[in-house]
Amino acid sequence: MTIQKIYIVGSGQMGSGIAQVAIQAGYQVTISDVQESFVEKAKANIKKKLARLVEKGKLTKEDQETSVARLTTSINLNDAKDADLVIEAIVENEKIKGEVFQKLDEICKEEAILASNTSSISITQIAANTKRPDKVIGMHFFNPVPVMKLLEITRGLSTSDKTLKIAEEVGQKVGKVTIVSKDSPGFIVNRLLDPMLNEAVYLLDEGVATVDDIDKGMIYGCNHPMGPLALTDLIGLDVLLAVMEVLYQEYGDPKYRPCPLLRRMVKAGKLGKKSGEGFYKYD
Numbered sequence: 001m002t003i004q005k006i007y008i009v010g011s012g013q014m015g016s017g018i019a020q021v022a023i024q025a026g027y028q029v030t031i032s033d034v035q036e037s038f039v040e041k042a043k044a045n046i047k048k049k050l051a052r053l054v055e056k057g058k059l060t061k062e063d064q065e066t067s068v069a070r071l072t073t074s075i076n077l078n079d080a081k082d083a084d085l086v087i088e089a090i091v092e093n094e095k096i097k098g099e100v101f102q103k104l105d106e107i108c109k110e111e112a113i114l115a116s117n118t119s120s121i122s123i124t125q126i127a128a129n130t131k132r133p134d135k136v137i138g139m140h141f142f143n144p145v146p147v148m149k150l151l152e153i154t155r156g157l158s159t160s161d162k163t164l165k166i167a168e169e170v171g172q173k174v175g176k177v178t179i180v181s182k183d184s185p186g187f188i189v190n191r192l193l194d195p196m197l198n199e200a201v202y203l204l205d206e207g208v209a210t211v212d213d214i215d216k217g218m219i220y221g222c223n224h225p226m227g228p229l230a231l232t233d234l235i236g237l238d239v240l241l242a243v244m245e246v247l248y249q250e251y252g253d254p255k256y257r258p259c260p261l262l263r264r265m266v267k268a269g270k271l272g273k274k275s276g277e278g279f280y281k282y283d
């Protein structure tokens, strides 16, 4: 099957980034959310990002216009009925994702592939909400999607070779390097990265060092492009907490225990860049 129409569920940081790279690659894309104002904001952001690429000479005016023309919005999941591929990028919550996949399975055509951008939830578990587990797959993009080159693909227990091949083709068409992981908590990248970010929050919570010095330590000592606390702000503290909860629950190893400061900051609504404050303040 050739993928032409992509329906994206969730128009937050990740959903809008995936929509942008997909329209630029020539796909017909519908981006959806629970409220009209959310999808309108996402569309306006995508247009702004494309306009900036034109200003920088990285995109032609013509390509900008044809890309924008490929984007539509929706607040009704039934609009996914003629999609070839659905990519879900909603809140990192197993129950809510499960409900969405159950509905998508009823709405979407038989041959449609249902992908999740989950950072940590089991693809096999998500697929169990459908009658097409062979066509359910993890397509884990990285933030910000237009900049980060990786697509981590996860095979659930029943994901078919055909579904994997299509996900790899889509990834390559949107300009990503693809890697494949078995369905294991945290997959490859978050299993390595997130315990390090969580440990940085422990350093801060224990008063070992300041935000500035923790970040400088990894920038200048390990050549990381940004410090772990700034990266956590970019990812979203709620997203990191959700991943750590899954790692801790699945492996039962105390090394994955989410830092209490991370929990407190999420409770206080300090989610990072998207809420205006995390370890740093944002305009």
Ligand SMILES: NC(=O)c1ccc[n+]([C@@H]2O[C@H](COP(=O)([O-])OP(=O)(O)OC[C@H]3O[C@@H](n4cnc5c(N)ncnc54)[C@H](O)[C@@H]3O)[C@@H](O)[C@H]2O)c1
Pocket: 009, 010, 011, 012, 013, 014, 015, 032, 033, 034, 038, 088, 089, 090, 091, 092, 093, 096, 100, 117, 118, 119, 120, 140, 141, 142, 143, 234, 235, 236, 239, 274
């Ligand atoms: N933030 C990151 O760096 C990052 C990186 C890779 C993967 N992810 C994963 O991507 C997913 C989304 O993360 P995000 O950072 O874009 O979150 P976000 O909070 O920016 O966006 C989530 C969006 O989903 C919408 N939503 C919630 N429930 C919905 C529903 N039932 N139907 C339709 N829309 C719904 C919300 O209104 C919101 O606009 C999560 O699974 C997360 O783990 C995030």
